[in-house]
Amino acid sequence: MAYQAAGTENLLLVTDSYKVTHHMQYPPNTTDVYSYFESRGGKFPSTVFFGLQYIIKRWLCGKVVSKEKIKEAKELYKLHFGKDLFNEEGWNYILEVHDGHLPLRIRSVPEGMVIPYKNVLFTVENTDPKCHWLTNYFETLLVQVWYPMTVATNSRYQKEIIAKYLDETADTLEKLPFMLHDFGFRGSTSVESAGIGGCAHLVNFMGTDTIAGIATARQYYGCPLAGFSIPAAEHSTITTWGKDGEVEAFRNMLTRFPEGLVACVSDSYNIWEACEKVWGGELKGLVESRKDKGTLVVRPDSGDPPTVVVKVLDILAKCFGKEKNKKGYYLLPSYIRVIQGDGISYETLGAILENMKKHGWSAENLAFGSGGALLQRLDRDTQKCAFKCSYAKCNGKEVNVFKAPITDPGKESKKGRLTLEKQADGKFVTVQQGAGDVKKDILETVFENGKLLKDFSFDEVRKNAELELVIQRKKE
Structure with missing residues (x-):
């Protein structure tokens, strides 16, 4: 399902400053980085997942990397940091090997679906082992789904x-x-x-x-x-x-x-x-x-x-x-x-x-x-939205990545590859460490290698978000 991103903005500049240096910080021979997004708690016990499609279409689809954008980013970041820390080699690789398309895979719950907090809502991973650093480069942009969702x-x-x-x-x-x-x-x-x-x-x-x-x-x-x-x-x-x-x-x-x-x-x-x-x-x-x-x-x-x-x-x-x-x-x-x-x-x-x-x-x-x-009277902490790495592969070894701050147990993150499954009693559960049943996984691939794979219509979104009371009354 082809969708070309609109506009000429430089996607390489849509990140937090410190992420520009993160390609230098992973363990040697890292080939895979897998991260997830969730509502860790918050004001409302469930969240309406919505808005990721806007971000994907607006920013990620099509050829989003070019020589001009790499040059602009390199020059700006050199001035910004006072030294050259920009991953010019990595971005040139994406331009040359992937024709400027992002080697990423995003899997998410259907838009409009109402999911209890503390469950995975979408995952992101690189599809090219030479681009492991790319997964979390876009945390800044992808986490902005907190706003439409909230x-x-x-x-x-x-x-x-x-x-x-x-x-x-x-x-x-x-x-x-x-x-x-x-x-x-x-x-x-x-x-x-x-x-x-x-x-x-x-x-x-x-x-x-x-x-x-x-x-x-x-x-x-x-x-x-x-x-x-x-x-x-x-x-x-x-x-x-x-x-x-x-x-x-x-x-x-x-x-x-x-x-x-x-x-x-x-x-x-x-x-x-x-x-x-x-x-x-x-x-x-x-x-x-x-x-x-x-x-x-x-x-x-x-x-x-x-x-x-x-x-x-x-x-x-x-x-x-x-x-x-x-x-x-x-x-x-x-x-x-x-x-x-x-x-x-x-x-x-x-x-x-x-x-x-x-x-x-x-x-x-x-x-x-x-x-x-x-x-306006809400922010990212209204639903405590967070994006965390939970899996990596370094030197051919799979690593279940997590954090568990002794000072705040509420910030403990999930481990390994994740599936979101609906149990027989109707409750949702996030299965960690790759132990889930992929056939039961509600997450579906919506973006891969620069292409939008699932285009949710607004009617679908509204149907997913409808109140159970309304659905019941229509049946009566």
Whole structure:
């Protein structure tokens, strides 16, 4: 399955400085180096494995080594270290013998699969004995899979919370894919990180304002359109009308977008009056006229979310009425809903939904928007991601490589060649020291010698990541 890496960036420069010297540090006559990546623990007990395909396609496929890149790297590293430590001979060998294609093999779990932490997620090894030093040269780049993986994990655990309350208080889970909307583009560190993180969120949901995430899913996972949005107001488009013009600003939203969903931020001055005197008063007829044509989504954007959401729902119900669903929880009329986009995170969702439930409201009345907490409030240690060497061959002798720091048992690494197997009870186990059954190994070769061998579609990824509750409800 051919895939040519895009761009002209110099892959030889995409590593930590000290790795440039590591070709001089292995034992004499080392021919094989095999390393693995795992989540050693962390905030969430399982991880959604996602994003390796982006890295492979973006950086590793095709002819990625050239004379010009070797020359550039040699000159830069000589200045950087103050002496010539660069493995020019090794890179020239890759260029001449492998035509600039990387003699590496990467095996990974299927993207989107949910794996308990402390299990191998992918392995890397050299395929040419003269390139043993290459395996760990790319640790720096490959470990960056921690970011999309952790965003997808964070997003999925929020989906679990929403699904739980939706299942308890709504008649269906139909709205679930659109109940956590990505507001994180502006809070990301770059357009590229917004694309990676935004795409990772779309593994679990289909609502986003992070267009970069849609573009990433399209380019690297073959998905024509992974996410959707609606017309929505921001404070500037409301407050430029002036405080006395808020009613006209709201009227403008309803008349300019007369059909479908439209969201309007409503807390610029007084959220309670906006709900009761404007939406439920002066503009009530316009709101009600959306019946069978669309929905107004009222957005509070300040205050204590659990308190504000329930009070907004109560005021809107007073103005527009409410009815009970089959599970005995209240629903506003279909033409009006609420979105809470301030202070939303894994830690806060439950309190909001629990307070709604306590006051008799179905979770179906509300959608969420999340920004920094969704795409930025996490790091490599959120899931304690690590890449370690576990096997080598030196002087023809196989070595089970590991570390076991006496000061931190949690950092003890795995030994030997690894397989990831699913036991009869459904639990995953990483079998070490080459003792596993390769026929049961979930890891599959996704990259070898410069070629992408497995191209996961976004539909496959989403299917692998789907909640068991959703799967069960679809069967019922």
